[in-house]
Amino acid sequence: MNDELESFSVTDWKYKAEGNKHIVICDGKGKVLRLVKLTGPLPEQESHSLQSRDGYPAKSPSLFITEHGSTENKDELDFMEHVVLPLMNNCDACHIPKYVQLSKLFYEEMRIRIDKDRPEHRKHKSLDCNAPGLLMHDHCFIPFSKQYQSLFANGLSSRSDLVTVEIKPKRGYMTTDAAMTEAKLSKHKVCQYCRTQIYRVVHGQRFKKCSFYCPLDLFSGVEECMNLALKELFRTPQNNFRIFRNGKLEFSQDIIDASRETCNITPDHLLQPLLSSNFFDDYSCVNDIMNLLVDLVRQSLLLPIVEKHDHETVISEHCLGLYLKEHLCKQTPQNAIQRTTNCAGKLPANCILGLIHSLQLLDHHSISDIKHHYDTVTSSGQLNLDLNEHLACDAPYSSDEWCTFINSILKNGNSASDRDEKHKSADLLRKFLVAKSFSDCSVMVSFQRIIDPSVKSLQHLKKSLSSRSPTAHLNMLQDKKGQNYIVSVAVVDTDPKFSQKIPDYYNQHTKIMEWWEKILQNSFFS
Secondary structure: OOOOEOOOOHHHOEEEEEOOOEEEEEOOOOEEEEEEEEEOOOOHHHOOOOOOEOOEOOOOOOOEOOOHHHHHHHHHHHHHHHHHHHHOOOOOOOOOOEEEEOOHHHHHHHHHHHHHHOOHHHOOEEEEOOOOEEEEEOOOOOOOOHHHHHHHOOOOOOEEEEEEEEEOOOOOOOOOOOOOOHHHHHHOOOOHHHHHHHHHHHOOOOOOOOOOOOHHHHOOOOHHHHHHHHHHHHHOOOOOEEEEEOOEEEEOHHHHHHHHHHOOOOHHHHOHHHHHOHHHOOOOOHHHHHHHHHHHHHHHHOOEOOOOOOOEEEEOOOOOHHHHHHHHOOOOOOOOOOOOOOOOEEEEOOEHHHHHHHHHOOOOOOHHHHHHHHHHHHOOOOOOOOHHHOOOOOOOOOOHHHHHHHHHHHHHOOOOOOOOHHHHHHHHHHHHHHHHHHHOOEEEEEEEEEOOOOHHHHHHHHHHHHOOOOOOOOEEEEOOOOOEEEEEEEEEOOOOOOHHHHHHHHHHHHHHHHHHHHHHOOOOOO
């Protein structure tokens, strides 16, 4: 790790996006910096304003100074290197960021520079000026590799805008809960995402409008069901769906909400500006844009990105969330889509969704079981620091115990069976935490249309792409009109989850399930 300060100029960077824990800024040339956020005011003695320098306050009142962010970034790099990459078959859909030290002045000036671009509901959290940043590739751009350059040196001289779709798929399988009887489960099988969505909307938490998106549809591998899922993300993106053009955010829930404050506008209207892009030259209406992107994204999510596995994941579960959302959230889907199939299908194990789904399935226990194993491990002392007994379930991810655990998963899909109860419990907790990371990750899919290629250049492209090993960076797709596109996919936001949060997960789940059981006692659902 390099402790030297990076000499970045604030004027080279601009606001890109943010989530609950991080703010992302970009240079518009293929790089992003991810900066850590914290909550709370500065100590009173540090909050007074000092003399300004070149128009910027020397001390910003909403900056924070702690050691937490530094540790968090280091842990994340270790988690990426020692856990995520091996479990993802070391595929090029994953990238290890660079750890960079930044000056406090850079943070102070950047905070003011990006303030006008940040959503109001995010401003209660600001930057941790003591935490290093993570420098990484901007996945709104196709990696500028030698192979990518060579394609355009052989006649592919005309390219469209870059269009990128970001999806947070969420957990793509049905969980069970020990508190629910089999009779109730069989009659009202609803996935965790849909159940939580209904609870939050009914209780006015986070979102006022219910999303009819269901992760089980997306992970089904069935064209009709995947298309349904993607169209629902267009209609109600929430924090699960965004569209960028040439690296600039064009479509998101924040943009929709901001537009509705000034006029009653629909998500469809906000897609209208994209029609000016040469990416959509052959399309004349917003519905065409949505259908094209749905088709391209679905194809991309099923592309092989690692060597062929000898199995497919059979998806046979069906979630009743769509039906229950209509009645409990008092909403009707924008288009009353009737499924002609039950969304039972096969998901290729070597596509991006297949890899993510297999890692989500590391955990098949209920949160009640996980809490029990957490209590088992912690009964003798601290869960995280007892390295001598090899019970550590969090960082350091380079430890021998984590290495043994990962190797065991890669070898036989399971952890060793000849271990005592506490070590078995620790392995189950690791599985839970890894699965949760992959249930909260995002997938970035970037497209570039090849405009009027010659027959010779197109043949070169197809030959070049078919002669190499599967990759996430450079593949080719065709739309229904025969237009050709270069596509790149990546997995991001695979942050480590921490065992200390397990009691919180359990308490949150218990609250939702207690409410859910009361709902199911209603005569309407009996």
